[in-house]
Amino acid sequence: MQAAPTPDPRSGQPGSREPKPGERNALGTEPSAYLRQHAGNPVHWQPFGDAAFAGAASRDVPVFLSIGYAACHWCHVMARESFEDQATADYLNGHFVAVKVDREERPDVDAVYMAATQAISGEGGWPMSVFLTPEGRAFHAGTYFPPRPMPGRPSFRQVLEAVHEAWTERRDAVEENARSLAQNMGQVQLAAAVDVSRPPEPLDAGLLQAAVRSLAGSEDPDDGGFGTAPKFPPSAVLEFLVRHAAVPSDTAEEAREMAGRTLAAMARSALFDQLDGGFARYSVTRDWSVPHFEKMLYDNAQLLRVYVHWIRLGGTAGFPATEAADVAARTADWMLTALGLPGGGLASSLDADTVVDGEHHEGASYLWTPAELERVLGAEDAAAVAWMMNVGARGTVSELGSPLHPGRALNGDEARLWLDVMPRLREARARRPQPARDEKVVAGWNGLAVAALAEAGAVLDRPDLVAAAGRIAGYLERVHWRADAVQSAPGEQAAGVLAAGKLVRVSHGGAARGIGGLLEDYAFCADGFLALYSATGSPRWYTLAEAVIQAAGTRFVDGGRLADSAGESAQVVSAQGGTPGLDFFDDATPSGAAAFAGALLTYAALSGSAEHRTMAESILVLVPPLATRAPRVAGWLLATAQAALAGPLEAAVVGPAGPERDALQRALLLSPSPGLVVAVGEAEADDGGKPAEVPLLRQRPAGPGGAPLVYVCRGMVCDRPVATLEAALERVSSALR
Numbered sequence: 001m002q003a004a005p006t007p008d009p010r011s012g013q014p015g016s017r018e019p020k021p022g023e024r025n026a027l028g029t030e031p032s033a034y035l036r037q038h039a040g041n042p043v044h045w046q047p048f049g050d051a052a053f054a055g056a057a058s059r060d061v062p063v064f065l066s067i068g069y070a071a072c073h074w075c076h077v078m079a080r081e082s083f084e085d086q087a088t089a090d091y092l093n094g095h096f097v098a099v100k101v102d103r104e105e106r107p108d109v110d111a112v113y114m115a116a117t118q119a120i121s122g123e124g125g126w127p128m129s130v131f132l133t134p135e136g137r138a139f140h141a142g143t144y145f146p147p148r149p150m151p152g153r154p155s156f157r158q159v160l161e162a163v164h165e166a167w168t169e170r171r172d173a174v175e176e177n178a179r180s181l182a183q184n185m186g187q188v189q190l191a192a193a194v195d196v197s198r199p200p201e202p203l204d205a206g207l208l209q210a211a212v213r214s215l216a217g218s219e220d221p222d223d224g225g226f227g228t229a230p231k232f233p234p235s236a237v238l239e240f241l242v243r244h245a246a247v248p249s250d251t252a253e254e255a256r257e258m259a260g261r262t263l264a265a266m267a268r269s270a271l272f273d274q275l276d277g278g279f280a281r282y283s284v285t286r287d288w289s290v291p292h293f294e295k296m297l298y299d300n301a302q303l304l305r306v307y308v309h310w311i312r313l314g315g316t317a318g319f320p321a322t323e324a325a326d327v328a329a330r331t332a333d334w335m336l337t338a339l340g341l342p343g344g345g346l347a348s349s350l351d352a353d354t355v356v357d358g359e360h361h362e363g364a365s366y367l368w369t370p371a372e373l374e375r376v377l378g379a380e381d382a383a384a385v386a387w388m389m390n391v392g393a394r395g396t397v398s399e400l401g402s403p404l405h406p407g408r409a410l411n412g413d414e415a416r417l418w419l420d421v422m423p424r425l426r427e428a429r430a431r432r433p434q435p436a437r438d439e440k441v442v443a444g445w446n447g448l449a450v451a452a453l454a455e456a457g458a459v460l461d462r463p464d465l466v467a468a469a470g471r472i473a474g475y476l477e478r479v480h481w482r483a484d485a486v487q488s489a490p491g492e493q494a495a496g497v498l499a500a501g502k503l504v505r506v507s508h509g510g511a512a513r514g515i516g517g518l519l520e521d522y523a524f525c526a527d528g529f530l531a532l533y534s535a536t537g538s539p540r541w542y543t544l545a546e547a548v549i550q551a552a553g554t555r556f557v558d559g560g561r562l563a564d565s566a567g568e569s570a571q572v573v574s575a576q577g578g579t580p581g582l583d584f585f586d587d588a589t590p591s592g593a594a595a596f597a598g599a600l601l602t603y604a605a606l607s608g609s610a611e612h613r614t615m616a617e618s619i620l621v622l623v624p625p626l627a628t629r630a631p632r633v634a635g636w637l638l639a640t641a642q643a644a645l646a647g648p649l650e651a652a653v654v655g656p657a658g659p660e661r662d663a664l665q666r667a668l669l670l671s672p673s674p675g676l677v678v679a680v681g682e683a684e685a686d687d688g689g690k691p692a693e694v695p696l697l698r699q700r701p702a703g704p705g706g707a708p709l710v711y712v713c714r715g716m717v718c719d720r721p722v723a724t725l726e727a728a729l730e731r732v733s734s735a736l737r
C-alpha cells in the first residue's frame with residue numbers, strides 16, 4: 001500500500017510536495033516535436049538516457065519504451081486512447097519508468113529495439129512498445145495496443161498488468177530471457193560483420209542480372225511496385241533498376257520496363273500530391289489509391305533523384321521523360337516550399353493528420369467530395385474533374401472524401417482542363433487547416449536532399465535548384481559539422497587536414513544538439529556534397545566531403561569492422577549483447593553501409609584513392625548473399641555495386657568558367673552512366689603554383705587559348721582530351737559497351 005504523502009511546509013497545502021525526477025512528465029523542454037506532442041500526457045514520460053534507466057534501477061521496475069515519430073498516425077491514435085487516459089497513466093507511472101523516443105532523432109535506439117520487437121512478436125512498426133530491464137535489455141514487445149481487447153490483440157492495460165506480474169513473480173526467467181535475446185542479437189551482428197580491411201572479392205555482374213530476375217518475380221505488373229498492400233515507394237530498388245538499365249546486359253530492358261511501370265504508377269496515383277507535388281509515405285491499397293498521408297523529406301529526396309535519373313535514361317513509351325520531368329520539378333518545388341526553414345535547412349516531415357475542430361483527421365487537408373469540387377469549380381468542371389480524378393460520392397479514405405488522382409495518363413483535353421482548374425483547387429485547399437510540420441533538421445536526410453536537388457538542377461536546367469542545394473549544404477556545414485583542424489602525425493596526411501571533425505545528427509531552430517551523426521548521416525552528407533561539387537565545380541564541397549568521409553572512417557571503423565553507430569548509449573549496446581551493430585538492409589532510407597560504399601566510390605574516383613575504393617568494394621561483399629534472396633531490401637547496395645562495375649569512369653572538365661565549359665559539364669551530368677563521376681574546374685597553372693584541390697583535375701591542361709577540354713579517364717588514366725560535346729559523350733557511352 002502506498003504511503004500517504006508528507007506535507008510540504010513551503011506550499012501551505014497538506015500532502016503536497018515538489019515531485020522528484022521521474023514523477024513528472026519531463027518532455028516539455030525537449031526540442032523534438034514528437035516528444036513535445038506527449039508533454040501534456042499524464043504519463044510521466046522521460047527522455048531516453050542514463051537518468052531514466054537509473055531511475056528504473058533505483059525503483060526496481062522495468063522500463064516501458066515507446067518509440068514513434070511526429071507524423072505517425074497510429075502514434076497519435078495510441079496517445080489519444082491510452083497515454084491521455086488518466087487511469088492507464090496512473091498504472092504505468094506506478095509500475096514502470098516510461099520513456100519516449102523520437103525514432104528520427106535516435107535511429108540507433110529504434111534499430112536495436114525494432115530487431116528485438118520483431119524477434120519477440122514477429123511484427124514491427126510504430127508506435128513501438130518495448131519492455132526493458134534497467135540495463136536496457138528487451139524482454140517483451142509489440143507495436144500498437146488498443147484500449148480494449150481485440151481479436152488476437154490484448155488491450156494495453158492487459159499487457160501492462162501481465163508484464164508487471166511477470167516482473168514481480170518470475171523475475172529470474174524474465175531476466176534470463178532478456179539476456180538470451182541480447183546474446184542472440186549480438187551473435188547475429190557478429191555473423192554479419194563487414195571487415196573493410198579485408199581484400200574484397202571481385203564483383204560478379206551476373207549477380208545483378210539475377211537480382212533483376214528475382215525482383216521481376218515479386219513485381220506487381222498491373223499496378224506497379226512490388227508485393228501487395230501496403231505498398232511503400234521502393235526508392236532504392238528503383239535506383240538500382242534505373243542504373244542497371246543504363247548498362248547493356250540481358251536484363252537491361254527488363255529493368256527499364258519494370259522501373260518505368262512503378263514510376264508511372266506512383267506519379268499518376270494518390271501517393272503523389274496532384275495539386276502541390278510531393279509523395280506520401282505509403283499506400284494502404286495495392287493500386288496506390290489511398291495513401292497514408294504523412295510526407296517525409298527522406299522519401300521525397302530519394303524519389304526526386306530517381307525521377308531525375310529516369311529522365312537521364314530517356315524514359316519509355318509508357319512513361320516518357322517529359323512526364324517524369326514534371327513530377328521531378330513539382331517534387332523539388334514542394335520540398336523547398338513546404339519543408340524549407342529559415343537559415344537553409346529542410347524540415348523532416350508533414351503530419352499524416354490534420355487537426356480540425358480539435359480532432360485529428362487523417363489526410364483531411366487533401367480530401368475532396370463532389371460537392372466541394374462543385375463549390376470551387378462550378379457544376380460542369382466539377383463533374384469532369386470528379387470523374388477524371390476518381391472522386392466519388394463515397395469517400396475512399398473517410399467521410400471527408402477522397403484524394404485527387406487519375407490513376408492513368410491524362411489525354412490532351414484532360415491535361416488542359418487539369419492545368420486550368422489546379423490554381424483554383426490549390427487556393428481552396430490552402431484555406432483549410434494544414435498538417436503540422438516537424439521542424440527538426442536531420443543531417444542525413446538533408447544530405448539526401450542536397451544530392452537530389454543538385455542533380456535535379458543540372459538535369460532540369462534549373463540553377464535555382466542547384467542554388468537551393470548549396471544553401472542546404474551551407475546549413476549543414478555551419479550548424480551540423482564541427483571541424484577540428486589537427487596536426488597530422490609524421491607519415492600521415494598533410495598537416496591541417498580536417499580529420500577530427502564530427503557531424504551532429506539533429507538540429508532545432510538553427511542549433512545542433514543531441515547525439516553525433518550515425519554512419520548514414522555521414523554517408524548521405526558526403527554523397528550530397530560530392531554531387532553538389534559536380535554540379536557547381538566549387539572545391540569547397542569536395543573538401544567538405546573529404547573531411548566527412550575521413551571522419552566517418554575514424555568514427556565507424558574499429559579494427560577493420562564497420563558499425564552503424566559509435567555506441568552513443570550503453571543501453572543500446574547492452575540490448576545487443578555488447579556487440580556493435582550494422583544493418584545492411586534498406587529501410588525507409590538506404591542502409592548506412594551501402595550509402596557509405598557509394599560515397600567512397602565517388603570520392604575514390606575524384607581523389608584517385610585506391611584505399612577508399614578498396615573499402616567500398618569490401619562493403620560490397622554483402623551483395624552475393626542478398627542479390628537473389630533479398631533484393632527488395634538491398635536496393636542501394638545493388639545500385640552501388642552497379643556503379644562499381646561500371647566505373648571508375650571519370651570525366652575532368654577543365655578550362656575557364658563560361659558557357660562553353662558549362663555546356664560540356666551539363667552534357668556529362670546528363671549521362672545515365674552509373675559509374676561516371678564528373679569533376680570541373682579551372683585548369684592548373686603551369687608555373688608550379690598550388691595544385692588543384694581535386695586530384696582528378698591535376699595536370700589536366702586546357703586547350704589552346706584556354707579552351708575547355710574534357711578528359712575521360714579510368715582509374716585516373718585518361719584518354720586524349722576532347723573539346724566537343726559529341727566526342728565527350730561518345731567516350732563515355734563507349735565505356736559502357
